[in-house]
Amino acid sequence: MTTLDTARMVEGLREQTAGFARAAAGGDPEAVVPTCPEWPLRTLVGHIGQAHRWAAEMLRKGEPLAVPDPGQAAPGAPAGWERWLRDGAEELIGAIGQVGADTEVWTFLGPRPAAFWLRRMMCDTAVHHYDAAATTGAAFGIAGDLAADVITEGMELLASPGSESLKPSLVGLRGRGERLGVRPDTGDGWVVVRSPGGLWWERGPVEGDAVVSGAVADLMLVCSRRLPLGDPRVAVSGDRALLEHWLAHLAF
Template structure:
C-alpha cells in the first residue's frame, strides 16, 4: 500500500502540537536531558532545515533557536514545512540519502515526527497509538537509510550477519545485514520500530536463532 506521507505528516504534526498545550518542562525519557520544550525546538528546527533543503537545495542550513513562546513558533515551522512539501514529490532536493527528491523529505519528516510525537505523548502519559503500516515503513527506513549512514560515518561497524525482523501484526519482515538471516526477532511493528530507535528494549525474548551473532549485528548505534 502506498502511503500518503504528506497527509500522515500533517496528522503527526497536529498531534505533536496538541502536546505543547501541556507542561513543557516534562522530561523526555529517551532524549538525554531534554524536556518537552527542547523536543519541540528540535523538531521545529528540523522542519525548517528540511524546508530549506527543498527550497535552496542545501543541507548546511542551521535554523535559529526558538523564542520563549514556542507554540506559535512551532506552528509556523509546520506551515513552512508542509507548504514547501506540497510541490511535486519528484522535484529535486538536497537529501542525505536517496532519493534526491522532495519524496525523501515527505517520508523522513513523517517518520521523524512519528517518533517524537510518541516521545511527547509518552512523557505526558497520554495514549500513544502508532499506525502499524507506518511503523513498518519506519523499520524499512532504519535498515535502508540509517544503518548504512551510521556505518558510512564511522559510528557503527557493518553488521557481520543478517537478522530478520518480523512484524506479527503485518505479516511483513525486513532483513538487516548481509546474506541469509541467522536469527529472527518478532513483535508488533510499533514495538520493533521503537526498539530500533532505542525507545524500548530489543525484544530478545522473541529471538530465534544465533543470539550472539544477532546481538553483535545490532550493537549499533543503528540510528542518529
C-alpha cells in the same frame, strides 16, 4: 523504497505532528525526556518545529543549509505549541508542493527526490511523538503503514552508500553473512544481512540467526531504540547478543 505515495506521506506528517502536539500539551517544558535525556520537553518540541521549517527552507532555496541547534529553537509558550507545530508541518508540505515531490534536491546522501525530506520529517516526527508521550504519560499511536515505513526508511539509511562516512561506527556492523530479522505479526518483515562489504536488507518472509517479533508499531520502537528487547510486547528468538549488538549501532 517507500510504499507510501506523496499524499499518504503528507497525511502521515499531519497525523504524527498532531499526535506529537497532543502528547506534549500540558507537559512541563523543563521535564527531561527519558528517551532523549539530554533534552527537556521544550527542546524536543523546538526540534520538531525547527526541523520542519529547516527542511522547507532548504527545498525553497535549493541548497543545503546548516543543521540548526535544537537548543536555539523558539517554540514559544506551551499554550501555542500546537499551532506552532502545525504551522511548521504545513510549511514543509507547502514547500514540497511548490518544488515538486519528484524534483531532485540535495540530501545528506546525495541527490534525491524532494519527497525524501517529507518522508524524513514524517519518520523523525513519529519517533519523537513517542518521546513526547513517554515524557508526559500520554498515549502513543501510529498507523501500521506509517510504522512500517519508519522501519523501512531506517533500513535504507543504514544501508545507503555513504552512510558509513556519515556515521563511522556503522563499520562495526559488517559481518560474515549473519541475518537479523524483524518480524511483524502481519505481513512481510525485514531481513538485514551483515556482509563483509556492509549491510544490505530485504523485505519478505523472515528467517534469520536472530529475530525480533511483535506488532509493527512496537517493532518500530525497537528499531529506533525506544523499546528494549526485554519488553514483553516483543519476542526474541535466536542469537540475542547479535540483535543487541545491531541495536547498539542503529542510531543514525
